[in-house]
Amino acid sequence: MATQHHSTEPAATGLGQRLFNPIDRRLFLRYSGLTVATTGLLLAGCDDDDDTPTNQEVVDPANDPNASGAVNFGTGDFRVLNYAYALEQLEAAFYERVVSNFYSGISSEERDILTDIRDHEVAHRDFFKKALGTNAIGALEPNFTSINFSSRDSVLTTARTFEDLGVSAYNGAGKYLTDPNFLLAAGKIVSVEARHAAIIRDLLKPKAKGEGAFAGDDVVNAQGLDVAMEPRAVIAAADKYIRTNLNTNTLPG
Amino acid sequence: MNIFELIKRASALDEPQPATQPASRRDALEQLTRLGRGAALAAVPAVVSGLWTKAEAQVPAGEPTSLLEILNFALLAEYTDSTYYQEGLNVNGLIPASDRAVFEQLLRNEMAQVDTLKTTITSLGGTPVAKPNFDFTGGGRYTNWNSNYQTYLAVAQAFEDLGVRAYKGQANKPALMANKPVLEAALRIHSVEARHAAEIRRLRGKRGWITGIDAEGSQADIYTGATPESNTTHLGIARADYTTVAEDKVSQAFDEPLTGVEVKARLALFIRP
Numbered sequence: 001m002a003t004q005h006h007s008t009e010p011a012a013t014g015l016g017q018r019l020f021n022p023i024d025r026r027l028f029l030r031y032s033g034l035t036v037a038t039t040g041l042l043l044a045g046c047d048d049d050d051d052t053p054t055n056q057e058v059v060d061p062a063n064d065p066n067a068s069g070a071v072n073f074g075t076g077d078f079r080v081l082n083y084a085y086a087l088e089q090l091e092a093a094f095y096e097r098v099v100s101n102f103y104s105g106i107s108s109e110e111r112d113i114l115t116d117i118r119d120h121e122v123a124h125r126d127f128f129k130k131a132l133g134t135n136a137i138g139a140l141e142p143n144f145t146s147i148n149f150s151s152r153d154s155v156l157t158t159a160r161t162f163e164d165l166g167v168s169a170y171n172g173a174g175k176y177l178t179d180p181n182f183l184l185a186a187g188k189i190v191s192v193e194a195r196h197a198a199i200i201r202d203l204l205k206p207k208a209k210g211e212g213a214f215a216g217d218d219v220v221n222a223q224g225l226d227v228a229m230e231p232r233a234v235i236a237a238a239d240k241y242i243r244t245n246l247n248t249n250t251l252p253g
Numbered sequence: 254m255n256i257f258e259l260i261k262r263a264s265a266l267d268e269p270q271p272a273t274q275p276a277s278r279r280d281a282l283e284q285l286t287r288l289g290r291g292a293a294l295a296a297v298p299a300v301v302s303g304l305w306t307k308a309e310a311q312v313p314a315g316e317p318t319s320l321l322e323i324l325n326f327a328l329l330a331e332y333t334d335s336t337y338y339q340e341g342l343n344v345n346g347l348i349p350a351s352d353r354a355v356f357e358q359l360l361r362n363e364m365a366q367v368d369t370l371k372t373t374i375t376s377l378g379g380t381p382v383a384k385p386n387f388d389f390t391g392g393g394r395y396t397n398w399n400s401n402y403q404t405y406l407a408v409a410q411a412f413e414d415l416g417v418r419a420y421k422g423q424a425n426k427p428a429l430m431a432n433k434p435v436l437e438a439a440l441r442i443h444s445v446e447a448r449h450a451a452e453i454r455r456l457r458g459k460r461g462w463i464t465g466i467d468a469e470g471s472q473a474d475i476y477t478g479a480t481p482e483s484n485t486t487h488l489g490i491a492r493a494d495y496t497t498v499a500e501d502k503v504s505q506a507f508d509e510p511l512t513g514v515e516v517k518a519r520l521a522l523f524i525r526p
Contacts, residue, residue, distance in 0.1 A: 126496035180425035194447035224365030
C-alpha cells in the first residue's frame with residue numbers, strides 16, 4: 001500500500017489530498033485498484049518526483065498503516081488467520097460491550113441471542129489466539145465511538161454490519177489459505193457467523209424477503225452467492241471501529 | 254465479477270492432455286490425480302457424468318473427489334432444498350401466511366444456486382446430474398411433512414443443516430482448493446445454507462445454532478458423524494486449552510463437516526431409487 005501511495009500520488013492535486021485524509025482513506029482502500037488507475041491518468045501532467053513523500057501525503061497518525069508499531073499480519077497462511085483473528089477480536093469486544101450493559105427495553109430473547117453470540121465470538125477469538133501462538137498479532141484496541149450502545153437500532157445494525165462483514169471476509173479469504181486444515185477451521189467458523197447474520201437480520205426485519213432479510217437480496221446475489229470481499233477492502237470497512245494502526249501491506253487482495 | 258467468466262478463463266489456461274482410456278473409475282480418478290487439474294477438466298466429464306446420470310447411481314457410494322463430482326454432489330443437495338421449498342409453497346395452507354415470505358426467499362436462493370451449479374458444471378465441460386425423484390416422507394418417517402407445518406420445518410432444518418455440513422466437508426478437497434473461483438463460489442453457497450438453517454431454526458422457536466448433537470426434534474443423524482456437531486477440538490487444540498467459554502457454547506460456535514459419504518447416506522433416505 002505504501003508503495004502504491006508513493007508511486008502514484010500526484011504531488012498537489014485535490015484528489016491526492018482527498019485520498020489521504022482520514023475519512024477518505026477507507027474509500028481509497030476499498031477502491032484502491034480503481035483509484036490507482038485514476039490517479040495514474042492524472043500523473044501525466046504532474047511532477048514525476050513521486051518517491052518523496054510530500055506534505056499532501058500526511059496521514060492522520062492514528063490511521064497510518066505504516067506508523068511505527070502498526071500491526072503487521074505476517075505472511076503465508078498466518079496472515080490470513082491473523083486477519084480473521086483481528087475481526088474476531090473486534091466482534092468479541094463489541095458483544096462484550098453490548099452484554100455488559102444491554103440497551104434499555106431489551107427482550108429476554110434478544111438478551112439470550114446476544115449473550116450466545118458474545119460467547120461464540122469470544123471462543124473464536126480465543127481459538128485463533130491459541131492456534132496462532134507466537135505468530136499472533138497483539139490485542140487490537142477497538143473504537144466504538146460511533147455506536148450508541150443504549151440504542152437497540154444502533155446495536156443491532158452494527159451487529160448486522162459486523163456479521164455480514166465477517167461472512168464476506170471468510171468467503172473472500174478462503175482461497176488464500178493453502179493448508180486444508182486451516183480452510184476447514186475457517187469453514188467451521190464462517191457458517192456460525194452466517195447464522196448470526198441471519199438471526200440479527202431477522203431481529204431487524206422479521207420473517208422477511210428481499211432487502212434486509214435473513215438471506216436478503218442485499219447479501220445474496222442473483223446467482224445465490226453470499227457476500228465475499230477481499231481482505232484489504234474488509235479492513236478498510238472495519239477501520240472506523242479499530243483504533244490500532246493496521247499495516248495491510250502483506251494482506252492479499 | 255462474473256464467476257462463469259473466471260471459470261472459463263481458468264479452464265482455458267489448462268493445457269490439453271493426451272486422450273486416455275481409463276479402465277475403471279478408480280483408475281480414472283487415480284490418473285486424474287496424477288495428471289493434475291488440466292487433465293481432470295478434460296477427462297472427467299466422460300468418466301463421471303456417465304455415473305451420475307444412471308438412475309441407480311443417483312447417490313453413488315463413493316466420496317466425491319474430482320471437481321465435477323463435488324459440484325454434482327452439491328447440485329444434488331440444492332435440488333433437494335429447492336424441490337422441498339417449491340413443493341411446500343405449492344401446498345395450500347401448509348405454510349402460514351406470516352412465514353411465506355421466508356420460504357419465497359429460501360426458494361429464490363436455492364433456485365439460483367441450482368442454476369449456478371449447473372452453469373458451472375457445464376462451463377467446466379461436465380454434465381449436470383439429473384434431478385432425482387424425492388420422497389420427502391423419508392421412507393415413511395415424515396408422512397405428514399406436507400400437512401403438518403412443524404414437521405415441514407423440522408425436515409427443512411435437517412436439509413439446511415445437512416447442506417452446511419456437506420459444503421464444509423468438500424471445501425478443503427484438493428480439487429476444489431485448486432480452482433479458486435469455484436472454491437469461492439462454493440464457500441459463498443455454504444454461508445447461504447447457514448443463513449437458511451438459522452432462519453428455519455428461528456421459525457421453529459429454536460436458537461439459530463447447533464448445541465452438541467441436539468437435533469431439537471429434527472433428524473438425529475444430521476448432527477452425528479465421524480466429526481459430530483458436539484466437537485470442540487479444532488486444529489488438534491482441545492477447548493480447555495484455548496478458552497474458558499462453556500463447552501455447549503463452544504460447540505455452538507463451530508459447525509462441523511460431514512464427509513460426502515456421510516451426507517449421501519443421509520440424503521439417500523429422501524431419494525427414490
